[in-house]
Amino acid sequence: MTLGKPIYHFTPPANWMNDPNGLVYHEGQYHLFYQYNPHGDQWGTIHWGHAVSTDLVHWQHLPIALAPSTELGEVHCYSGCAVIDDQGVPTLLYTSIGEGERNAETGAEHWMATSPDGLRTWVKPEANPVLTSVIHGKDLIVRDWRDPYVWKEEDRWLMVLGGSVQGKGNALLYESANLREWTFLHVLHTGEETLWECPNAFRLQDKMVLIYSPSDKVKYLVGSMGEDLRFVKEQEGVVDHGGWEGYYAPQSMLAPDGRRILWGWLPDNARGEMTEIQGWSGVQSIPRTVELHPAKYTLIIKPVAELQVLRENPFELPKTVLPQGEHELGIQGKAVEIKAEFELTGSETSFGFEVFRSPDGEEQTTLKFDVARGQIVLDRSRSSQAAGAHTWELVAPYEMRHLEQLRVHLFIDHSIVEVFVNDELCLTGRVYPLREDSESIRLFIQEPNVTMKSLSAWNLRGIW
Ligand code: DQQ
Numbered sequence: 001m002t003l004g005k006p007i008y009h010f011t012p013p014a015n016w017m018n019d020p021n022g023l024v025y026h027e028g029q030y031h032l033f034y035q036y037n038p039h040g041d042q043w044g045t046i047h048w049g050h051a052v053s054t055d056l057v058h059w060q061h062l063p064i065a066l067a068p069s070t071e072l073g074e075v076h077c078y079s080g081c082a083v084i085d086d087q088g089v090p091t092l093l094y095t096s097i098g099e100g101e102r103n104a105e106t107g108a109e110h111w112m113a114t115s116p117d118g119l120r121t122w123v124k125p126e127a128n129p130v131l132t133s134v135i136h137g138k139d140l141i142v143r144d145w146r147d148p149y150v151w152k153e154e155d156r157w158l159m160v161l162g163g164s165v166q167g168k169g170n171a172l173l174y175e176s177a178n179l180r181e182w183t184f185l186h187v188l189h190t191g192e193e194t195l196w197e198c199p200n201a202f203r204l205q206d207k208m209v210l211i212y213s214p215s216d217k218v219k220y221l222v223g224s225m226g227e228d229l230r231f232v233k234e235q236e237g238v239v240d241h242g243g244w245e246g247y248y249a250p251q252s253m254l255a256p257d258g259r260r261i262l263w264g265w266l267p268d269n270a271r272g273e274m275t276e277i278q279g280w281s282g283v284q285s286i287p288r289t290v291e292l293h294p295a296k297y298t299l300i301i302k303p304v305a306e307l308q309v310l311r312e313n314p315f316e317l318p319k320t321v322l323p324q325g326e327h328e329l330g331i332q333g334k335a336v337e338i339k340a341e342f343e344l345t346g347s348e349t350s351f352g353f354e355v356f357r358s359p360d361g362e363e364q365t366t367l368k369f370d371v372a373r374g375q376i377v378l379d380r381s382r383s384s385q386a387a388g389a390h391t392w393e394l395v396a397p398y399e400m401r402h403l404e405q406l407r408v409h410l411f412i413d414h415s416i417v418e419v420f421v422n423d424e425l426c427l428t429g430r431v432y433p434l435r436e437d438s439e440s441i442r443l444f445i446q447e448p449n450v451t452m453k454s455l456s457a458w459n460l461r462g463i464w
Contacts, residue, residue: 004277004415004432007335007462008310010059010284012049016041017282019198020263021048022082022092023253029054031119033065035079041281046076056287056306058463065122066113073098079147079198085179090115095146108145127180135184147198160188162196169196169214173229188231198249204260204292211250217243218250222297235297241396242428245270247285260290266416270430273388285428286411286418300423311458320452322445329441335460338410343451346401351450354442355412356433363438365431367419371400376427378417383431394429
């Protein structure tokens with residue numbers, strides 16, 4: 001077993017992977033494409049890898065879908081999306097990076113590819129490029145222009161692209177009748193950050209959601225978008241607090257039952273200078289459903305229920321008042337799911353879980369609910385005995401003193417900690433325990449007692 005490699009999160013058989021791309025459900029299969037360097041475990045010449053699933057849990061690897069057309073001067077196939085066109089032809093739209101002036105910063109183009117055989121092989125038609133910066137005219141200079149995300153509204157296709165205009169991150173909106181000829185409509189939204197990558201725009205109930213990756217924590221906006229297609233922001237939030245160390249560049253898709261499902265790339269930056277892991281890099285998060293809170297219009301993000309098929313060795317604790325100290329759980333392992341509910345009184349200082357813990361405690365990762373300081377912390381200071389792995393804390397600000405309960409849904413998988421709290425906060429981080437016996441799980445309580453209403457846990461089977 002390769003050190004740190006997850007067993008129930010999606011990874012390619014080997015080599016480098018980053019953003020999820022082209023998520024689409026077609027004729028009974030979920031398709032996941034992804035940014036992929038087939039030549040090594042570092043970011044390099046970017047292709048699109050491809051896999052399919054019928055249940056969102058188990059995946060089958062397929063041949064590479066897109067490779068750079070070097071004979072046309074293409075160097076990388078950057079991120080993009082998949083749609084089924086009006087004639088039923090599966091179509092990819094992606095950012096094409098070329099040589100020299102056609103670089104990622106200033107000269108990206110957007111290309112398409114179509115599939116004649118049910119998304120197995122892909123042809124780049126002569127219509128390419130379908131979009132160049134000429135579309136903006138001379139007065140609008142967009143740098144880092146990339147990552148098309150396309151959807152259909154009434155009889156037209158709409159597309160958002162990310163970019164940077166005068167040093168601010170932007171989502172820009174375009175329309176087309178046929179996916180080949182595009183018109184620039186307007187800037188959909190301008191952010192505070194310098195760069196916006198991988199924008200996703202989709203309708204959720206009667207609202208419009210815009211998710212974007214600003215080289216920092218992935219964020220969302222919720223607002224309205226009427227017939228003029230102008231976006232008016234009403235709410236905002238963080239999709240996941242992992243940031244560059246844990247979660248980036250998510251893309252969403254519509255499942256056949258109407259659920260909006262989100263995947264994100266879990267980068268390996270946290271490995272730092274570690275040399276113990278070779279041959280692979282990058283993981284996809286577990287698929288998550290995205291719903292709208294009916295009153296607050298914030299996003300509710302949860303793991304898909306399909307994952308429950310992986311559960312084995314169930315473990316339960318009844319309602320318990322936990323005194324100050326450490327409490328070993330009767331379940332251990334490196335691939336575990338825990339659902340726990342705590343009753344809060346407001347007087348708790350901090351409590352939480354220690355996972356990936358060696359018997360002598362030399363390795364352990366701590367997930368701390370710091371009620372007193374109003375934050376949830378993934379403390380990685382002792383996560384790995386490897387020199388070079390990042391050890392700093394990942395912090396999600398979260399005021400808990402007024403809460404009556406804390407519902408925690410925690411997934412660990414060899415080098416991943418993915419946590420969902422009270423349907424309103426996600427925090428994902430990477431850690432690299434070196435020792436095989438870093439498998440025990442404990443609850444720790446700082447004063448006073450903490451009431452745990454319930455706890456269920458399972459070992460999770462691998463998906464391959
Ligand atoms: N990754 C892709 C870009 C995107 C970035 C390149 C985000 O298209 O902006 O691999 O991680």
